[in-house]
Amino acid sequence: MSFCPNCNGMNENMYTCSTCAAEMIDTGKVVDYLDNYSPYLDMSILEQVDGVQHDPTSSCIHLYYCSSCGEDYRIEVPYV
Ligand SMILES: [Zn+2]
Ligand SMILES: [Zn+2]
Numbered sequence: 001m002s003f004c005p006n007c008n009g010m011n012e013n014m015y016t017c018s019t020c021a022a023e024m025i026d027t028g029k030v031v032d033y034l035d036n037y038s039p040y041l042d043m044s045i046l047e048q049v050d051g052v053q054h055d056p057t058s059s060c061i062h063l064y065y066c067s068s069c070g071e072d073y074r075i076e077v078p079y080v
Helices: none
Strands: 025-028 047-050 052-054 059-065 072-076
Touching: none
Parallel strands: none
Antiparallel strands: 025 059, 047 052, 059 072
8 A cells, every 4th residue: 555655754855946055845745625525536537636647546735834944845745
């Protein structure tokens, strides 16, 4: 059973800001912000997050924030 390391507090991935190269902070899973998200969705249906299509059974989209320059980025975190 694969899972998202970020959602389980085991994140060892480090992502750096493409603008200033500072280390970014994971502010959470992007779909948590969507009102119409249902955890009971058929997992075979691909999630569509801001036009980025990914397979919710193999990766998770997280919103990363750079506290240095204030940019935020959506990062696809592969499950482990
Ligand atoms: Zn996640
Ligand atoms: Zn930055």
